[in-house]
Amino acid sequence: MRKKYLIPGVGAIALAICLVSFTSSPTVVTDQFWVLKDGATISTDPSDYEPGASPCAGSTEFCGFLAPEDGVSNEPVISGLTEQDLDDLSDNPNDPVNSSGKISYRN
Numbered sequence: 001m002r003k004k005y006l007i008p009g010v011g012a013i014a015l016a017i018c019l020v021s022f023t024s025s026p027t028v029v030t031d032q033f034w035v036l037k038d039g040a041t042i043s044t045d046p047s048d049y050e051p052g053a054s055p056c057a058g059s060t061e062f063c064g065f066l067a068p069e070d071g072v073s074n075e076p077v078i079s080g081l082t083e084q085d086l087d088d089l090s091d092n093p094n095d096p097v098n099s100s101g102k103i104s105y106r107n
Contacts, residue, residue, distance in 0.1 A: 031066040031102070034076045042090045044083050046075035058106035059096060062089055066102040 035052030036042065042062055049064075051074070056063035065086065067076040078086060081100035088097045096105055 030068065032069055032076070033064050033066055033104070035064040036062075042086060042093055044078050044086045044090070046070065046073075046078055049076050055104035056106035061106050062093060062096075063104040063106045065100075065104060 033052045033055055034049040037048055037050050040048035042048075051069075052064045055066065065076075065082055067078060067082055069075070070077050082102045085097050085100050085103050088095070089103070097103065098105075
């Protein structure tokens with residue numbers, strides 16, 4: 001008699017797991033604009049940056065960059081081409097680079 005209830009019970013649990021899996025929505029990661037904190041210099045250290053208002057329009061002086069927040073410490077995730085751009089700028093701040101397309105400058 002137990003077998004009659006065991007099979008439908010397992011099926012119901014499997015169905016519930018499938019429904020939860022298919023109904024949960026994916027997390028969307030969006031970039032946020034980050035600017036240097038007062039007294040900080042251009043670096044690849046996330047703690048040197050804080051959220052800023054919006055990207056600047058210009059071509060000569062570093063203004064900030066776009067990157068997602070790490071979700072834990074309210075700091076940017078700095079990686080890939082953005083990390084390389086910031087590293088290049090920290091070595092030579094007067095030579096604007098933007099291989100990542102995420103760096104913003106002002107005049």
